[in-house]
Amino acid sequence: MPSTSSTADLGILPSELDGGIPYRAAIGLVVLATDQTIEHEYRMLVAGPGIAFYEARLFNDADITPETLRAIGPRIAPCVELILPGLPLDVVAFGCTSATMTLGEEAVFAEIRKARPGIACTTPVTAAFAAFDALGVRSIGLLTPYSPEINRNLVRYFEGRGVRVAANATFNRQDDREAARISVASIEKGAEALARTPGVEAVFVSCTSLRVAEVAARIENRIGIPVTSSNHAMAWHSLRLAGIEDARPEAGRLFETSPRRRAAA
Known part of the structure; x- marks a missing residue:
């Protein structure tokens, strides 16, 4: 006996667009290839309704020397380009303390802004x-x-x-x-x-x-x-640069404060 059932085709339904997951703040994060910690800590600290971070990994040598740290510099901009291409970010954070000191904060910011002109930036330093x-x-x-x-x-x-x-x-x-x-x-x-x-x-x-x-x-x-x-300071600074002032006393004293001056805006 032939089947009398058929799929009901409701056609194209109306839809609305909202602000998505990061409707309050979207934070880009550059993570070293060898880093096992920063994403875990950002998940703990960059939390709350409407807040999200998106990361890309950058190749680095496991041995930490001045030479391997300097080699990171030219890799920053291509890494940033991989974070939500074509979509807005509020802040980009570069996740390496020793490379920031070796390269200099302004050099790191310049590399980030090759991919994201004018964006607010931070580093651990x-x-x-x-x-x-x-x-x-x-x-x-x-x-x-x-x-x-x-x-x-x-x-x-x-x-x-x-x-x-x-x-x-x-x-x-x-x-x-x-x-x-x-x-x-x-x-x-x-x-x-x-x-x-x-x-x-x-x-x-x-x-x-x-x-x-x-x-x-x-x-x-x-x-x-x-x-x-x-990580603790950079997560806090990422939030504050993105305009998120939520107090998180359980995260420590820093998360109950705001910057006295806006660094790296």
Whole structure:
């Protein structure tokens, strides 16, 4: 017996377009190929209705040296071009602290703006200075996984910009794949050791591979001073540059503040 059923064709239905997922803010994020941490921490920190981030990965060598960091520069613009081509972004964040210091913030911004002319930009270094300013901090304890040579360069960079490094320490894990596996407990102990140094007003944990976002508030409660990191500060600065002022006290003191001046607008 032939079938009497048939598919009902309702044709073309009316549809409306809304602002999509990022109706409040769309943040572009450049992630190093070896980075295992930054996306995880951005998912924790760049959260809320109407806020989204979109990333592309940039090739880098696993060994962190001045030479491998300089090689990243020409790769930035092609990477940014891959983030939502033809669609608007509010901010682009470049996820490498040591490369930013090696290349210079303005050089990083220039590469980003080859692909996204005029866009607001941030880096972990840019965000760190904005964070210190927002927190009223002029003297820090610095914790990194870098080689002693890169650490010395970082100290000179910060102090050349008017932020005193009262104490610094390194885990000396020069392979980025190992840096991502430094335990949270090790980072907590390092931050506590730095906080005991006279003159330390806040602790900054440098390197996007180190895991701090989940424990920043907990460490602050223990040591009594602000704690931030490359990812923590850059996520906060990305939101503020995009006009998102939502307070997130559970993320630490920084996420209850706003920049005193608009860096890298």
